[in-house]
Amino acid sequence: MLQVFHNANFDLMGRVKWPFLIVSVVVMVLAVGTMLTRGFNYGIDFAGGTAVRVKFRERPRVEEMRAALERSGLGDISIQNLGDPQDHEVLIRVELTQSVAAAAGSEGGEISRKVVESLQSPEWHQAQKAGKIDLNMITENDLKEWLSGRLPAGADAASAADAGAIAAAVVRYRTEHAGLIRAASEINSIPGVKPESARVLEEQSILGPFTVRSVDFIGPTAGKELLRNTLFAVFGSVGGILIYVWWRFKRWMWGLTAVVALVHDVVIAAGAIALTRKEFSVDIVAALLTILGYSINDTIVVFDRIRENLRIYRDVEFPTLVNASINQTLSRTILTSFTVFIAVTALFLYGGDKLNPMSFCLMVGVVFGTYSSVFVAAALLVIVYQRFGSKYVKI
Amino acid sequence: MNLELRWRILMILGSTALCVWAIYPPAEKIHLGLDLKGGIHMVMRVKTDDAVKAEVDLTQERIRSALGEKGLAPAKIAAEGLDAIALEGLDTARIGEIRDLLTQQFGHYVLSSPASGRLLLQLRPNEESSIRDAAVRQALETIRTRVDKFGVAEPTIQRQGSGAAADRVLIQLPGVENPERVKDLIGSPAFLEWKLVKVPPGVLADQFRPMASPEAVAQMFGGKAPDDVEILPQDISSADGRQVQAFWPVTKSSPITGNDLKNSRRSQNRFGEAAVEFTLSADAGRRFQELTRKYQGQLLAIVLDRKIISAPRINAVIAEQGIIEGSFSLESAEDLSLKLRSGALPAGMEILEERTVGPSLGADSVRQGVVASLVGSIIIVLFMLVYYHGSGVNATVALVLNLLILLAAMAYFHSTLTLPGIAGFALTVGMAVDANVLVFERIREELRHGRTVRAAIHAGFDRAFPTIIDSHFTVIIAGFFLYAYGTGAVKGFAVTLNVGIVANLFTALVVSRAIFDSELALNPKKETLSI
Numbered sequence A: 001m002l003q004v005f006h007n008a009n010f011d012l013m014g015r016v017k018w019p020f021l022i023v024s025v026v027v028m029v030l031a032v033g034t035m036l037t038r039g040f041n042y043g044i045d046f047a048g049g050t051a052v053r054v055k056f057r058e059r060p061r062v063e064e065m066r067a068a069l070e071r072s073g074l075g076d077i078s079i080q081n082l083g084d085p086q087d088h089e090v091l092i093r094v095e096l097t098q099s100v101a102a103a104a105g106s107e108g109g110e111i112s113r114k115v116v117e118s119l120q121s122p123e124w125h126q127a128q129k130a131g132k133i134d135l136n137m138i139t140e141n142d143l144k145e146w147l148s149g150r151l152p153a154g155a156d157a158a159s160a161a162d163a164g165a166i167a168a169a170v171v172r173y174r175t176e177h178a179g180l181i182r183a184a185s186e187i188n189s190i191p192g193v194k195p196e197s198a199r200v201l202e203e204q205s206i207l208g209p210f211t212v213r214s215v216d217f218i219g220p221t222a223g224k225e226l227l228r229n230t231l232f233a234v235f236g237s238v239g240g241i242l243i244y245v246w247w248r249f250k251r252w253m254w255g256l257t258a259v260v261a262l263v264h265d266v267v268i269a270a271g272a273i274a275l276t277r278k279e280f281s282v283d284i285v286a287a288l289l290t291i292l293g294y295s296i297n298d299t300i301v302v303f304d305r306i307r308e309n310l311r312i313y314r315d316v317e318f319p320t321l322v323n324a325s326i327n328q329t330l331s332r333t334i335l336t337s338f339t340v341f342i343a344v345t346a347l348f349l350y351g352g353d354k355l356n357p358m359s360f361c362l363m364v365g366v367v368f369g370t371y372s373s374v375f376v377a378a379a380l381l382v383i384v385y386q387r388f389g390s391k392y393v394k395i
Numbered sequence B: 001m002n003l004e005l006r007w008r009i010l011m012i013l014g015s016t017a018l019c020v021w022a023i024y025p026p027a028e029k030i031h032l033g034l035d036l037k038g039g040i041h042m043v044m045r046v047k048t049d050d051a052v053k054a055e056v057d058l059t060q061e062r063i064r065s066a067l068g069e070k071g072l073a074p075a076k077i078a079a080e081g082l083d084a085i086a087l088e089g090l091d092t093a094r095i096g097e098i099r100d101l102l103t104q105q106f107g108h109y110v111l112s113s114p115a116s117g118r119l120l121l122q123l124r125p126n127e128e129s130s131i132r133d134a135a136v137r138q139a140l141e142t143i144r145t146r147v148d149k150f151g152v153a154e155p156t157i158q159r160q161g162s163g164a165a166a167d168r169v170l171i172q173l174p175g176v177e178n179p180e181r182v183k184d185l186i187g188s189p190a191f192l193e194w195k196l197v198k199v200p201p202g203v204l205a206d207q208f209r210p211m212a213s214p215e216a217v218a219q220m221f222g223g224k225a226p227d228d229v230e231i232l233p234q235d236i237s238s239a240d241g242r243q244v245q246a247f248w249p250v251t252k253s254s255p256i257t258g259n260d261l262k263n264s265r266r267s268q269n270r271f272g273e274a275a276v277e278f279t280l281s282a283d284a285g286r287r288f289q290e291l292t293r294k295y296q297g298q299l300l301a302i303v304l305d306r307k308i309i310s311a312p313r314i315n316a317v318i319a320e321q322g323i324i325e326g327s328f329s330l331e332s333a334e335d336l337s338l339k340l341r342s343g344a345l346p347a348g349m350e351i352l353e354e355r356t357v358g359p360s361l362g363a364d365s366v367r368q369g370v371v372a373s374l375v376g377s378i379i380i381v382l383f384m385l386v387y388y389h390g391s392g393v394n395a396t397v398a399l400v401l402n403l404l405i406l407l408a409a410m411a412y413f414h415s416t417l418t419l420p421g422i423a424g425f426a427l428t429v430g431m432a433v434d435a436n437v438l439v440f441e442r443i444r445e446e447l448r449h450g451r452t453v454r455a456a457i458h459a460g461f462d463r464a465f466p467t468i469i470d471s472h473f474t475v476i477i478a479g480f481f482l483y484a485y486g487t488g489a490v491k492g493f494a495v496t497l498n499v500g501i502v503a504n505l506f507t508a509l510v511v512s513r514a515i516f517d518s519e520l521a522l523n524p525k526k527e528t529l530s531i
Helices: A017-037 A062-071 A098-103 A108-119 A122-129 A140-148 A160-176 A185-189 A195-204 A220-249 A252-276 A282-312 A318-350 A356-388 B003-023 B048-069 B092-105 B125-150 B179-187 B214-220 B282-294 B330-342 B359-388 B390-412 B419-448 B453-485 B489-522
Strands: A049-056 A077-082 A089-094 A210-218 B039-046 B076-080 B084-088 B109-115 B118-123 B156-160 B168-174 B192-196 B229-237 B243-251 B261-268 B274-280 B300-304 B307-310 B321-324 B349-357
Touching: A017 A252, A017 A356, A049 A108, A062 A077, A062 A089, A062 A108, A089 A108, A108 A210, A140 A160, A160 A195, A160 B359, A185 A195, A210 B359, A220 A252, A220 A282, A220 B349, A220 B453, A252 A282, A252 A356, A282 A318, A282 A356, A282 B419, A282 B453, A282 B489, A318 A356, A318 B359, A318 B419, A356 B419, B003 B390, B003 B489, B039 B125, B039 B179, B048 B076, B048 B084, B048 B092, B048 B118, B048 B125, B092 B109, B092 B118, B118 B125, B125 B156, B125 B168, B125 B179, B125 B330, B179 B330, B179 B349, B214 B229, B214 B243, B243 B300, B261 B330, B274 B282, B274 B330, B349 B359, B359 B390, B359 B419, B390 B419, B390 B489, B419 B453, B419 B489, B453 B489
Parallel strands: B229 B307
Antiparallel strands: A049 A089, A049 A210, A077 A089, A210 B349, B039 B168, B039 B349, B076 B084, B084 B118, B109 B118, B156 B168, B192 B243, B192 B300, B229 B243, B261 B274, B274 B321, B300 B307
């Protein structure tokens, strides 16, 4: 039989608990310090502003992009590479400021249009003036309308149905290839596009240097409300869990130590986000709340066992009993966290850049959640017993 | 095998079949969120202040005429703040009569007298909130009509928020890619007015040209435009292709408005250029006929949302039908006629949030999310099989069923699967085996204490039960708050997390146990357990 620990019998609640507890305090202080000094890298969910996600055919020249964007007077701009370098994908963020709002006519769509236009090359602008379309930017509907007057008669009858079918085929191909047609030679190979119509497309369209993958605009009021809702959700959850654990274990001290461990996990996970400068978005809020709900599981496993043992071994010293309970449940404490850790690590590695900050936060939370169930929650119970006697902890 | 166990197995198989039925075919039954499917998500705020202001403005006019009829017109009547009207310079001798008239006819205002000869009418708060509420509801209706006519499949148009934030409208349009056009279509009030151009004295209508600035127009009237005239802009392209504005003096009153329209459609003028054709209601048609007869040869401005579209010369008497010319493209003519058909918005709209996801990004997200979930699941299943041997199969069955139930519940409740929702799936996979681990470890422990297989299984489930309930319940507490306060895609995460956790209780406690019990029933003298 495979077993993480065979008859584990570590002395965890003796003097050794102090260094661990001190580590916890230090890490927490560091986490809070990081949050206060470095602050969070708030995403536009919270900060407001415009984010345009763009994928290029070739390696994007960030400095040139920055210069072009600054020329168009968009104010504070940040450009961030997304995913692997060979993805050629960047996120352009324009801060929400008074001057930007005034310059761009106060609406988000205006700003994103301006971003896109200033990123395009002079050749692109020329082609637009000449009435050529950009196959990497045009929508299916527009392509259909554009095509309906241009298809050659004969093999491809210039009927609306044909234009629709070809537009659909081109857009489907583009969607399946990350939104980009990279070379003119690809047009010929698109299933459903006959050579005659491919020639029309090749001659009268250009392949723009990039495609816009998403555009987000968040106004100034949304962020404030989100922050308020986030605080409600966090405090509501902590309060709810405190009351539940208190009710289940009949002693408020148990609820309190469990919640201290919980706050410890969440603070450290949030500190890790601040430290790594990962974007703080609503997804991170979701991750933090999940940590709130989940990291207490290990604590509950330990507490349940302590309660059970308290009923059986009435004359065993409390610290010894807590230590025994921890050892008895050590395998499952680690195993349950391990399986969740696998799941979130897979998300971290393969889930793409959007899920990356969230899964990172969960990874940190799961690890510290396991640690804190032993070295914070249980250790605090023992310390309370040693300082104040049994009246707060005995059931 | 006893009867009770048979029923249990039958129930499990039945619910499995039900789940499969609920999610088949998955492409239709599982609704993908906009972040996975691509489309536009918008949160707009109805500027309900506009509607309150419109009511106060209208009442001012009505007070003016009501008092004027009796020869009691005040020297000054003006809005005070947003929701009050101040009357000044009243005839103090007849103040009682004035008060009686105002309380009688304008009961939805509270009348007070802050100083002698001055009266203040304050819009009642309940009246004001019902005006705001009506504005939001009407805006919702109008937007719905416009989106329907535009032809978007499965749009979501909902009122959002509560209390002071009850002026939000959520609009989700799957598969729509060009936000500019949609935004204009949804967000512009489309309030159409016909106003006579007030040519300055001494200028012939035919010779009048709009000016480059409002001041220049005012100058033509000798520095200040008359009280019944307002100056409105027109967007035009100058000779070198730049966008500039030209300003026209027009009457403040609008004899005909968009409310008088019966129908409108895209059409073309005699040069074949795109235009909008309209039909007026019978009553408005008569008024239009009168108007065009009376003012033949003058200019009639067509004003949309306080901007002049065009100001043609009235050449003939027009009754119910006419066309609006301007520099329209096919698309903009189509959109304008659609907006006019759907009616005007009662107030302006402000965009609070706008997210557009292209279809290629959505497809990539789905692929990555599915790969990550599969990788996680496979490693977890392998781990459970290696670590718990035969009982690992047990956990695997529970895991698969868990995911099946989760999908079925989402299909049944029409929840949308978002990208964070996929993360919730992966997390559910990790948590799904937690309960199994708790039970298996307990069974191992009981076996070590020398219990028989049967007793160990029973004790394992019974003793792990409270722990499992406790640990699941705390996740649900957090999940509840996440759902209650989360927005958009995060709500999707909360849904999968919560449903996954509940499904997990069923699979870990009922399904896994039934498998153990069947093993025992098939082999009552079982002495070893593969765990």
